[in-house]
Amino acid sequence: MKTVLALCMRNLKEFVRNRTRLIFSIIFPFFFIYVFSAIFRNDYIENPISHMLAGIAIATVFDFSLRISSTTIDDMASGFMKEVLVSPVSRLSVAGGQFLSSAVIGTMQGLLIIIIGFFIGFRITTPLTIIYMILAMIFVGFVFAGFGLFLATNTKSTQTFQVISVAITMPMTFLSGAYIPLEHLPPTLTYISYINPLTYAVALFRTISLERLATPQSQLIAEELAFEIGGFVVTPWISALFLLGFGALFLLLSTISFARTDFSKVSRGAGEQIDW
Amino acid sequence: MNPIIEVKNFTKRYGKFTAVDNISFDVAEGSIFAFLGPNGAGKSTTINTLCTIFEKTEGILRIDGKDVSTQKSEVRRAIGVVFQDSTLDKKMTVEENLKMHCVFYSVPKSEVNERISFVLELVELSEWRKKRVSALSGGMKRRVEIARGLIHYPKVLFLDEPTTGLDPQTRAHIWEYIVKLQKEKNITMFLTTHYMDEAEICNQVAIMDGGKIVANDTPFALKKQYTKDRAYITTERPEELERLLHTYNLDYIKKPKYYRVDACNIPTLLQVLGEQKDVITDLELKKGTLNDVFLEITGKEIREGTKS
Secondary structure (H helix, E strand, O other), X not given: OHHHHHHHHHHHHHHHHOHHHHHHHHHHHHHHHHHHXXXXXXXXXXXXXXXXXXXXXXXXXXXXXXXXXOOHHHHHHHOXXXXXXXXXXXXXXXXXXXXXXXXXXXXXXXXXXXHHHHHOOOOOOOOHHHHHHHHHHXXXXXXXXXXXXXXXXXXXXXXXXXXXXXXXXXHHHHOOOOOOOHHHOOHHHHHHHHOOXXXXXXXXXXXXXXXXOOOOHHHHXXXXXXXXXXXXXXXXXXXXXXXXXXXXXXXXXXXHHHHHOOHHHOEOOOOOOOOO | OOEEEEEEEEEEEEOOEEEEEEEEEEEEOXXXXXXXXXXXXXXXXXXXXXXXXXOOOEEEEEEOOEEOOOOHHHHHHHEEEEOOOOOOOOOOEHHHHHHHHHHHOOOOHHHHHHHHHHHHHHOOOHHHOOOEHHHOOHHHHHHHHHHHHHOOOOOEEEEEOOOOOOOHHHHHHHHHHHHHHHHHHOOEEEEEOOOHHHHOOOOEEXXXXXXXXXXXXXXXXXXXXXXOOEEEEEEOOHHHHHHHHHHOOOOEEEOOOOEEEEOOOHHHHHHHHHHOOOOEEEEEEEXXXXXXXXXXXXXXXXXXXXXX
């Protein structure tokens, strides 16, 4: 446990020390809020600002937790991971530290957006909601940290990882309803969005932040907080269950592949040879 | 003395390629053991297997009586490793790197600060404690790594080419630390190096070639067995020298400007030199070096600066 915390602290420190990235990750939410508030402005939805903010916040949690968790690949390439792996520390706690820091940084970023949101019209009726929101963000952070580490450990070089992560995160974000309402998508893409775990994270988080847990199903479906797929209604709770399953699967898979990865073969350069 | 490292019939294969072929050796506790060999000889594979990074194919490898395959945690606790490529966390400070290491090796919290001061003093980097690793020079980074490798008081310190890529002065310093540690703390040093002159100070040298250990002894014994001391003589009267060498039965090779004479029998050589003392214009006596041993055994020169 000490190792998990120490590694988590190390990742947080690293995040804060990388000035350029830090500045951009603070500016980034403003930019997104500005651009997407224009898209959502003339919407049919009751509270467009809150609706949009919740989407941006959770997409940010997704994006950051995935990327931070994959910093592992940089550590492998820089050699630091080798030092970790010859130490008596279990690989499990190394993975744990990575997950924890990802979830924490993701949640902090999401929270930053929510805080900005309060200045531009985001409203909640009870302070409890903010606690539920934070819990939901931590949950979503862990889910996608597992996914990120899975991608990172299955990619052998930093360059490949860059390409793969963009190729996966871009469509996931845009087919989740976080930025663009699903009804604006062509029907084929709508089906793809139904197998996108982020879609369910967005629905769950919106339901919580818009305080709609008690809203009737038909209303939830109209607001894309629940989905009717082939007669089966995915309520926000089922979304949560689905996420839990997806998260557990990838936390498990990534931990296994992390424990098995032969880090001596990971390199920054593309064509570097293994040496005996 | 009991061997701290025992390797018996160790083999490592990558698919069909055999990187290490049935090698056995022991390392005595508190000694400096050097592993020499040309590139691709299997040195790194052996060191990486001993450090529990690679899995062996066959054989028994033990450190401090613990098996490297089945008692990984115990072995990891007993060793410190300084890799060929830097494994420092460059974005963190020297102190943070050392502290993190203490967490990994469960060094008691009350001792952490004291130990950090101690190891940094040892490698003369105390004033760099709060600096980021990325601000350090190559030699300093290596010293930090040595400090880090020691902070959990290991029984064996593995050093994979600790001095490669460093300037002669820094290299000399690093060796000072290594010898000091061995003498004062009785830490066993297991190292690989490209620099033959550096291997001279080791207690034991094993030469690897093509996945096998081809020689394993003290530097002195190796030199005695594989090299000859030679005298290089330039004289004004070559015919007379040749005649004398024949009379005293000394082996020699005639070169355009000098004679290379085997100097295994010093008294005889001195007699020859005495008879020629007025006409000799140049004399050089060369002792056999580990490099000669290496050339003699492997038939190839060690290539510097490349990975092995």
